[in-house]
Amino acid sequence: MFTGLVEEVGTVGGRQDTGGTGVLRIDATTVTEELRVGDSVAVAGVCLTVTGHDARGFTADVVPETLARTTLGRLASGTRVNLERAVQAGGRLGGHIVQGHVDGVATVAARAPGARWDDVDLDLPGPLARYVAEKGSVAVEGVSLTVALVDGARFGVSLIPSTLAATTLDSLAVGDPVNVEVDVVAKYVERLVTA
CATH class of the missing domain: 2.40.30.20 (Elongation Factor Tu (Ef-tu); domain 3)
Structure with a gap:
């Protein structure tokens, strides 16, 4: 779950497309703090699961359903994207309940x-x-x-x-x-x- 309060604006570092799916690389610094594989990060409002990370960013798999329903399939390297880590239990809900499931x-x-x-x-x-x-x-x-x-x-x-x-x-x-x-x-x- 997210709040819709953006923590950082990151940049698309690249995308690899393979058979209708893709791996998205996001360059960022703030959201990588304490980030773990398996964590959720909202990228342009889309909940993605972190598959790898380092101090300069993270990667996430993007499935065909996500590419079809969102703008992620149109993102080019260098595109700026809003980023938010999932809210922690007990944290403030300053925006509203956001699932990261783009409609x-x-x-x-x-x-x-x-x-x-x-x-x-x-x-x-x-x-x-x-x-x-x-x-x-x-x-x-x-x-x-x-x-x-x-x-x-x-x-x-x-x-x-x-x-x-x-x-x-x-x-x-x-x-x-x-x-x-x-x-x-x-x-x-x-x-x-x-x-």
């Missing part, structure tokens, strides 16, 4: 710079829109955000200065694809109500 890829529809923040609108795949509520939570590229507005399959968020400074969301442009994880609580409520 789909949204597209940046609009971006408007503000005096100290940026407003960003995103278009979701239709079936996911029902899980996004105004003032609810959503994870975009692994970053916990509050939904500012909802209009059909489009939702908007405001990016405050600290988010712009500490994540990759500062470089989002219209047309960019982004990993989105909707609120897991909404999915469970729907499941219970329709059962």
